Each structure stands twice: as C-alpha cells, then as structure tokens.
Amino acid sequence: MPDDLYGExxxxxxxxxRNFGALESPTVHVEGKNPLCGDELAxxxxxxxxxxxxxxxxxxxxxxxxxxxxxxxxxxxxxxxxEIREWIERFKNFMRDGGALPDDADMGDLEALSGISKLxxxxxxxxxxxxxxxxxxxxxxxx
Amino acid sequence: xxxxxxxNSTQTKAEKLREDFPILKTMVRGTPLVxxxxxxxxxxxxxxxxxxCLFCQSHNANVHRxxxxxxxxxxxxxxxxxxxxASFIGAPSKHxxxxxxxxxxxxxxxxxxxxxxxxxxxxxxxxxxxxxxANLVPWxxxxxxxxxxxxxxxxxxxxxxxxxxxxxxxxxxxxxVALTHISNVxxxxxxxxxxxxxxxxxxxxxxxxxxxAVPHISxxxxxxxxDFYAFSGHKMCGPTGIGVLWGREELLEEMDPFxxxxxxxxxxxxxxxxxxEIPYKFEPGTPPIGEAVSLGAAVNYLSDVxxxxxxxxxxxxxxxxxxxxxxxxxxxxxGPLNGERGALISFNVxxxxxxxxxxxxxxxxxxxxxxxxxxQPLMRQLGVPATARASFYLYNLHEEIDQLMEGIxxxxxxxxxxx
Numbered sequence: 001m002p003d004d005l006y007g008e009x010x011x012x013x014x015x016x017x018r019n020f021g022a023l024e025s026p027t028v029h030v031e032g033k034n035p036l037c038g039d040e041l042a043x044x045x046x047x048x049x050x051x052x053x054x055x056x057x058x059x060x061x062x063x064x065x066x067x068x069x070x071x072x073x074x075x076x077x078x079x080x081x082x083e084i085r086e087w088i089e090r091f092k093n094f095m096r097d098g099g100a101l102p103d104d105a106d107m108g109d110l111e112a113l114s115g116i117s118k119l120x121x122x123x124x125x126x127x128x129x130x131x132x133x134x135x136x137x138x139x140x141x142x143x
Numbered sequence: 144x145x146x147x148x149x150x151n152s153t154q155t156k157a158e159k160l161r162e163d164f165p166i167l168k169t170m171v172r173g174t175p176l177v178x179x180x181x182x183x184x185x186x187x188x189x190x191x192x193x194x195x196c197l198f199c200q201s202h203n204a205n206v207h208r209x210x211x212x213x214x215x216x217x218x219x220x221x222x223x224x225x226x227x228x229a230s231f232i233g234a235p236s237k238h239x240x241x242x243x244x245x246x247x248x249x250x251x252x253x254x255x256x257x258x259x260x261x262x263x264x265x266x267x268x269x270x271x272x273x274x275x276x277a278n279l280v281p282w283x284x285x286x287x288x289x290x291x292x293x294x295x296x297x298x299x300x301x302x303x304x305x306x307x308x309x310x311x312x313x314x315x316x317x318x319x320v321a322l323t324h325i326s327n328v329x330x331x332x333x334x335x336x337x338x339x340x341x342x343x344x345x346x347x348x349x350x351x352x353x354x355x356a357v358p359h360i361s362x363x364x365x366x367x368x369x370d371f372y373a374f375s376g377h378k379m380c381g382p383t384g385i386g387v388l389w390g391r392e393e394l395l396e397e398m399d400p401f402x403x404x405x406x407x408x409x410x411x412x413x414x415x416x417x418x419x420e421i422p423y424k425f426e427p428g429t430p431p432i433g434e435a436v437s438l439g440a441a442v443n444y445l446s447d448v449x450x451x452x453x454x455x456x457x458x459x460x461x462x463x464x465x466x467x468x469x470x471x472x473x474x475x476x477x478g479p480l481n482g483e484r485g486a487l488i489s490f491n492v493x494x495x496x497x498x499x500x501x502x503x504x505x506x507x508x509x510x511x512x513x514x515x516x517x518x519q520p521l522m523r524q525l526g527v528p529a530t531a532r533a534s535f536y537l538y539n540l541h542e543e544i545d546q547l548m549e550g551i552x553x554x555x556x557x558x559x560x561x562x
C-alpha cells in the first residue's frame with residue numbers, strides 16, 4: 001500500500017541507508033541524541049581543508065530519522081563548511097515552512113520529507129541529523 | 144474482521160456507555176476515532192462535563208472564605224467532592240484526602256513534607272524499576288537532600304517483582320517504600336497489600352502510586368494498609384489539574400506544609416505563622432474548585448457504572464488484545480503474559496520503530512501512545528528505546544482491538560521488510 005508520508009524514496013533510504021558505518025580517523029566525531037524518543041546518531045566526518053570529503057553515520061531511530069540522515073549524507077558530501085551551514089538552514093526552513101520547496105536549490109531526495117513538516121511531533125526526528133551536523137561544524141571550528 | 148469476538152454482556156454495556164462520551168464520535172482524517180490511549184488520559188463523559196458547567200453557571204465562588212451564600216454553596220460542593228472521593232477509596236475520614244494537581248504533585252508533597260523531614264543519612268528508600276518518572280525523580284532529590292540511598296526491587300523477566308527477594312530488600316535501614324500499584328508500561332499489578340505488610344514489619348512507610356489503578360480497579364486504602372496513596376483525576380473520567388493524595392492522619396499531622404500562602408494558615412503574624420488543620424494545611428491558595436467538583440462527578444459516574452464491571456470489562460479487553468497480539472508474528476509484548484495485568488499492553492513490531500507505527504496508526508484514526516512512557520530506566524532494562532502502548536477503558540470495544548490489528552497489518556505492509 002503506498003503511503004504519502006512513508007513513500008518509496010523515504011523507505012528506500014531507511015532500508016538501504018547510504019554512507020552507513022564509521023570512519024577510521026575522522027576529523028570530527030559527533031553524536032546526537034533525541035532523548036524523548038531514544039533516537040541516537042553518530043556522525044564521522046573527514047574534512048579536507050574546508051571540504052567534507054567523507055561522511056558516515058551510525059545510529060538507531062525511526063524511519064524518518066534514519067532516512068533524513070541518509071539523505072543528508074548524500075547531499076552534504078563534497079560541500080564546504082559554508083555550504084553545509086546553508087543547507088542546514090535550508091532544511092530547517094523546509095521543515096518550518098510546511099514543506100515548501102526553496103527557490104535557490106534542488107532538494108533532491110530530501111523533497112520526499114516534505115510531508116513530515118506537517119506533523120509537528122515528527123519534525124524533530126527529521127531534524128536530528130541536521131542539528132548533529134551543526135554541532136559537528138562547531139567542533140570543526142574549534143580545531 | 145467485524146465481530147471477531149462474540150458479543151457478550153460487557154460489550155453491550157460498553158456500547159451503551161460510549162453514548163456518554165461525545166468525543167468518541169470524533170472523526171480523525173475521515174475515519175472514526177479509535178481511542179486506545181486512556182492510560183495517558185481518559186475521556187470525560189457528559190455527566191462530568193455537565194457537573195463542571197453547572198458549577199460554573201450556578202455555584203462558582205471561592206471556597207472557605209466568604210460569608211455570602213454562593214461561597215457557601217461552592218464550599219459545600221467542594222467538600223462534598225472530597226467526601227465522595229474519600230468513600231470511593233475507602234479512606235477512614237474525609238480530611239485525610241488532600242486535593243492536589245495530580246499524582247506528580249501528590250508524590251512531590253510526600254517527598255518534601257514527609258521524606259525530607261523524617262529521612263536521614265544512611266536510611267534506604269526502596270523503589271522498583273518500573274516506576275514512572277513521577278515516582279522516581281522526586282526520590283532522587285530526597286536522596287540528595289537527606290543522604291538516604293535508593294534501592295531497587297529486582298524485577299523478573301516477565302515484568303513482575305521478584306517477591307522471593309522480599310527479605311533481602313526489606314530490612315533495616317529501609318525507611319520508605321514507594322511503588323506503583325499498576326505499571327503504566329508493563330501493566331503489572333503489584334502485590335501492594337503484601338508489600339505494605341512486609342514494609343510495616345520493619346517500620347518502613349509505604350507510598351503507592353495509584354494513577355493507573357484507581358481508574359480501573361476497586362482500591363481501598365484502608366484494606367491495603369499503606370501510608371500514602373496518590374492518583375490523578377484525568378485518568379478516571381475527571382478533568383486535568385486535579386488529583387489526590389491520601390495520607391494516614393497521624394503522618395499528615397506531623398508533616399510540615401509543602402507550599403505556603405493563603406488558606407493553609409491558621410494565624411499569621413509578622414514573623415511567624417501557624418498552620419491550618421489537615422487537609423487545608425496542604426491546600427494553599429485557591430484550589431481548582433470546579434475540577435474537584437467534577438472529580439466528584441467522575442467518582443459518581445464510575446460508581447454508577449460499577450468498578451467491578453469496569454475491572455471485568457478491562458480484563459476482557461486486555462486478554463483479547465493479548466491474544467490477538469501474541470498470535471501475530473514479529474510482535475514483542477512487554478509485561479506479564481498470563482493475563483494478570485492492567486488494561487494496557489506495551490509492544491513492539493519487529494522492524495518498525497514505535498513512533499513510525501503510531502504515526503501510521505494515526506492515519507487510520509487509531510490513537511496509541513509511543514515513546515518511553517516516562518519510564519526511561521525501565522526502557523533501558525527492557526533493552527528498547529521506546530514501545531508502542533495500547534490502553535483500554537470502559538468505553539473501548541473488542542472491535543477496536545480488531546481495528547488496531549488491521550492498522551498494524553497496514554503498517555507492516557508499508558514499513559516492515561526483511562533486513
């Protein structure tokens with residue numbers, strides 16, 4: 001049965017998460033947690049100068065949290081820290097604005113998460129990866 | 144799947160009772176609401192809503208203050224509600240019933256006013272691993288303040304307390320035992336009478352969190368013999384913002400106030416004050432008067448329906464849900480499997496996070512709880528981040544459990560796949 005929220009793209013990312021796993025010596029290792037629902041996430045980031053060369057994640061959580069993380073890793077790989085910051089902002093707005101697509105960028109698979117913006121209680125699931133990434137950038141800046 | 148269960152007497156009565164609950168006619172996303180979250184909060188019958196309305200329209204005034212006749216009417220109704228609650232739970236006298244905002248406040252009151260005053264360094268407070276945060280976090284603070292230590296009663300894999308450990312757990316210097324009557328996650332019904340007797344034998348006091356018990360089974364605090372008993376109005380067809388602490392009179396007399404202000408005083412001087420008598424010593428400020436009156440109406444409603452009937456009906460629903468869920472592949476059920484449980488079942492569907500399950504069920508109009516149920520230590524012991532929970536009450540029908548099962552099947556079609 002097709003479902004407009006749990007669509008094929010979201011399910012595919014949940015079933016076959018991209019960039020899943022850990023990295024040997026990451027520039028930054030950052031963990032995120034959503035204690036209210038028990039979702040846990042660990043990101044390994046390898047930066048080459050300012051550019052995110054490699055990204056892997058491990059974690060457990062609901063389909064929305066897992067799919068959002070998987071999609072994020074695909075979207076951010078190869079981006080600069082500044083571009084990543086812009087993407088975090090873009091994604092937050094996407095969730096805040098009822099899933100309206102931004103004018104300035106192609107959301108790619110992330111578009112499949114638009115229905116979640118209409119479920120306020122689940123938005124935090126989709127955001128976990130992005131707030132964890134934000135924390136990762138803060139750690140990078142301190143290095 | 145209509146009428147998978149043969150009609151029976153409790154089912155027919157439940158169908159009739161549903162007429163009392165206007166909210167059950169609500170449509171969710173175009174389908175009729177299937178409300179399976181009464182353990183979080185129950186729905187309210189027209190009789191209770193009408194009692195609140197009548198109070199506001201005809202008797203509203205502050206209590207225990209004015210001379211005017213409206214004030215007298217309000218006070219009479221507020222105190223009549225206290226009397227109804229007292230007799231409903233078998234309290235020996237109405238002034239041992241303290242109105243609070245709910246179970247959480249009731250427990251905090253005991254922690255601050257009793258435990259912080261009478262417990263000391265080296266004493267032990269016994270809790271169980273299945274406590275709601277409301278009966279756990281306040282005791283952590285008591286431990287911090289008094290220097291007492293926390294000790295946890297071991298739990299068996301089936302979610303019941305290991306009673307063979309009683310003598311190891313309950314020995315000096317245990318001074319306090321605080322436990323839930325019915326677990327909000329496992330549905331376990333704890334042997335509170337037996338535990339109270341054993342605790343009293345070593346001079347310990349007993350507090351029981353009855354939030355999940357009073358709405359569902361006959362509770363008689365005198366027969367249990369405990370020292371404190373806490374529960375909430377909103378889980379028993381009453382409003383939010385009102386709850387009860389029942390306490391043993393001689394203990395309440397020894398305790399200092401929890402909060403201070405108006406109403407709870409006898410005389411106030413510039414440098415000191417004296418306290419009002421119980422229960423008013425513990426009811427500072429203007430209480431939730433209409434809510435208390437409505438709680439009295441909820442008690443009347445439950446008494447009219449009959450607590451014995453409710454217990455029987457709940458039991459049938461829980462047994463049927465247990466049977467349906469346990470015959471389904473890939474479902475893990477938490478708590479006792481022998482049917483000796485309260486009217487709720489926590490479970491997980493293999494490969495589906497409970498939050499995804501709850502979102503998908505909601506799309507079919509089915510309201511279940513998903514999360515840690517304010518019991519994170521228990522979740523850790525069960526080895527899961529969260530569970531789904533279906534809970535039942537007097538207005539639920541067997542058909543609704545069939546609908547839950549159909550919803551689970553649909554969720555499986557969407558989300559469950561071989562990993």
